[in-house]
Amino acid sequence: MDVTSHSIGQLREWKTLAEMRAYLGIRGFAIVVSRSFQKLEDKMPILLAEMRDDITGSPFTREFIVGSKKWSYNGDSENPVFSYHFEDHDNLKPMLKVMQNYNAIIETTYNNVDRFELTEDFAEYLLLPV
Structure with a gap:
């Protein structure tokens, strides 16, 4: 049977x-089946809160770098970038990998600087009223 x-x-x-x-x-x-960015809020609320504050203050910036507060970065004043630090976020690199898996960010590293861009869908999510 x-x-x-x-x-x-x-x-x-x-x-x-x-x-x-x-x-x-x-x-x-x-x-396209996408993951919910709300799940990222649950996994890493402090990092997303910082990103939300940054993009609210500078709504057209999409690029960011990661590194130590001890390092210096000479960026281009015409193209501002956000920065996130290892000292502020335990497991920052693994969190960024998860964010890549959710299609929230895209890695654009060059010149030995860990560099990423927010996807437009994720930027719009961050700009939604909380």
Whole structure:
């Protein structure tokens, strides 16, 4: 005897979703499943609060660097960047990796400076009223 592990209703729902995805796919639409940035709030509230404060004060800045407070950085006054420090955030590098996995930030490191950009979706999320 073959025991089914899913109800008929569940199987029909999956079939309908697969057909809708196929319909949209052949018409050039992409279906993107994204993670909730709210989950990042739960995982790293202090870092996100700092990012929210920064972008609220400078709503068109997207780039940031990470490093130690002991280091100096000579940036371009025409292109301001935010900075986040290891001394303020335990596990900063692993947190940034998680943020990359959530498509909240993109790594743009160059010149031996750990550099990232906020994605536009994440920037808009940070600018929402709390």
